[in-house]
Amino acid sequence: MTAISRRNLLRAGMAGGVAGVLLEAPAFSSAGSRPVLTHGVQSGDATADSAVIWARADRPGRLWVQASRRPDFRGSRVVRGPLVTPETGLTGKVRLRGLPAGEQIFYRAKVESLDRPGLFGLPVDGTLRTAPTRRADIRFVWTGDVAGQGWGIDPAHGGMKLFESARLRRPDFFLHSGDTVYADGPLAETVTLPDGRIWRNQLTDAKLKVAETLDEYRGQYAYNLLDDAYKRFVASVPQINQWDDHEVTNNWYPGEILDDARYTEKRVDVLAARAHRAYHEWTPIPSASGPVYRKIAYGPLLDVFVLDMRTFKDVNDGNTYADRDRGLLGAQQQRWLIDGLRHSRATWKVIANDLPIGLVVPDGAAAQEGVGQGDPGAPAGREIEFAEVLRAAHRHGVTGIVFLTADVHYTAAHHYDPARAAVQDFTPFWEFVSGPAHAGAFGPNTLDATFGPEAVYVHAPPVANTSPAQGYQHFGEVEIDGRSGALTVHLRDRDGAALWSTTLHP
Numbered sequence: 001m002t003a004i005s006r007r008n009l010l011r012a013g014m015a016g017g018v019a020g021v022l023l024e025a026p027a028f029s030s031a032g033s034r035p036v037l038t039h040g041v042q043s044g045d046a047t048a049d050s051a052v053i054w055a056r057a058d059r060p061g062r063l064w065v066q067a068s069r070r071p072d073f074r075g076s077r078v079v080r081g082p083l084v085t086p087e088t089g090l091t092g093k094v095r096l097r098g099l100p101a102g103e104q105i106f107y108r109a110k111v112e113s114l115d116r117p118g119l120f121g122l123p124v125d126g127t128l129r130t131a132p133t134r135r136a137d138i139r140f141v142w143t144g145d146v147a148g149q150g151w152g153i154d155p156a157h158g159g160m161k162l163f164e165s166a167r168l169r170r171p172d173f174f175l176h177s178g179d180t181v182y183a184d185g186p187l188a189e190t191v192t193l194p195d196g197r198i199w200r201n202q203l204t205d206a207k208l209k210v211a212e213t214l215d216e217y218r219g220q221y222a223y224n225l226l227d228d229a230y231k232r233f234v235a236s237v238p239q240i241n242q243w244d245d246h247e248v249t250n251n252w253y254p255g256e257i258l259d260d261a262r263y264t265e266k267r268v269d270v271l272a273a274r275a276h277r278a279y280h281e282w283t284p285i286p287s288a289s290g291p292v293y294r295k296i297a298y299g300p301l302l303d304v305f306v307l308d309m310r311t312f313k314d315v316n317d318g319n320t321y322a323d324r325d326r327g328l329l330g331a332q333q334q335r336w337l338i339d340g341l342r343h344s345r346a347t348w349k350v351i352a353n354d355l356p357i358g359l360v361v362p363d364g365a366a367a368q369e370g371v372g373q374g375d376p377g378a379p380a381g382r383e384i385e386f387a388e389v390l391r392a393a394h395r396h397g398v399t400g401i402v403f404l405t406a407d408v409h410y411t412a413a414h415h416y417d418p419a420r421a422a423v424q425d426f427t428p429f430w431e432f433v434s435g436p437a438h439a440g441a442f443g444p445n446t447l448d449a450t451f452g453p454e455a456v457y458v459h460a461p462p463v464a465n466t467s468p469a470q471g472y473q474h475f476g477e478v479e480i481d482g483r484s485g486a487l488t489v490h491l492r493d494r495d496g497a498a499l500w501s502t503t504l505h506p
Helices: 006-012 161-167 214-224 228-236 268-282 331-343 383-395
Strands: 037-044 050-057 061-068 077-084 091-097 104-113 124-129 138-143 173-176 190-192 198-200 239-241 294-297 302-306 348-352 401-405 411-416 429-433 453-459 474-480 487-493 498-504
Touching: 037 104, 037 124, 037 228, 037 239, 050 061, 050 077, 050 104, 050 124, 061 091, 091 104, 124 228, 138 161, 161 228, 161 474, 214 268, 302 331, 331 383, 411 487, 411 498, 429 487, 453 487, 453 498
Parallel strands: 138 173, 173 239, 302 348, 348 401, 401 429
Antiparallel strands: 037 050, 050 091, 061 077, 061 104, 077 091, 104 124, 138 474, 190 198, 294 302, 411 429, 411 453, 474 487, 487 498
């Protein structure tokens, strides 16, 4: 191997690395049985100088990723990736490093045969954009809730059409706000729509029952990648993934014992461990060893704080307690968020919260799943945790906080103001809700008045579990103007039409 300077690598097209190894592109062989990448490619957590590339093979092999500034891959470099084996469900990830900031990167993945070294499968191409380090225009989209409530892939009804509409917006990245799969939502072969039409689900074995085994959880992610629009989207747009409940089972919390006849394994902690492993195998998130919560810096105009409101969640009860040691975030994540907001120099601090702040999300007749519980008084239960975050940010002069969420299966814009609230020591802020991406539509939920929310805009279906064929599927889009710093939010429907927009100024 020849030592190559960073300057020359960037001049040639790319610097990259896995375990510090950089190699020239191997020649492809046309002989024999080639290994195949089965589910396209994905990218994730694209920073100013790095990104994660994901792929899955049909057999054990060596993953390679080739990347360049140029679509013809001239002057590109190839990064030698890990072995993909049954131990990881034949999935693998490569972290590209030393990328140029704020640029379009073209990449392709391929797998090398272990039986016949030098024999490669056909490459699969993708693109991503790295984060800027200077002021620049930024555009990204967010949504959540994919293949839920019995609505799987039906090509006759457009498949997961929303993702094609989102791709055509040419976003720099995609914030997936949770419920990336519905592991607890088996699919029937057909569903009769209210107008008499028949919805015909594409089926796989993994979608015929609730997921309990590791392979069944893996199958949830594999299913979504059968949809052409979804697969094109994730090959074109880097993701920032967070997880919520349906990656495991509905409204779960650590320590829960299920009372659900569909499950033979009742211990949620056992199910969550399997689901956690499948989630990290099948999404382009950097590492299974670190926390799911993290910050993605996107130049001087944007920091994205990705929360994990599930792993450290307390039991779902009435949510009226006064115990400061309970909550959704846990003490360590709460301190991380407060410190991150205090020290952020970005104009906008987007907090990706997979459960809304001001909406009541019941879990049965008496328990609460979310932050609020419908009591308009002083913060209680999980509201205490967020009251402390908002108070600390206010007292340290933090501005530009915007919450983005999904979860409730409709789209809305909520403005929070201490003049309407039971507490006054916080700075007014916005929370924007969008979803579902491809699931049953519901809502609207009741607002909890503790933090003084006003529903400025709501688009929800007339009946519960409205199908994707009937509309009410949503994604949100954020545009940040590189010169003025103004942040514009568009709430869009399945076809990409803007239902409502607003512009916030620094």
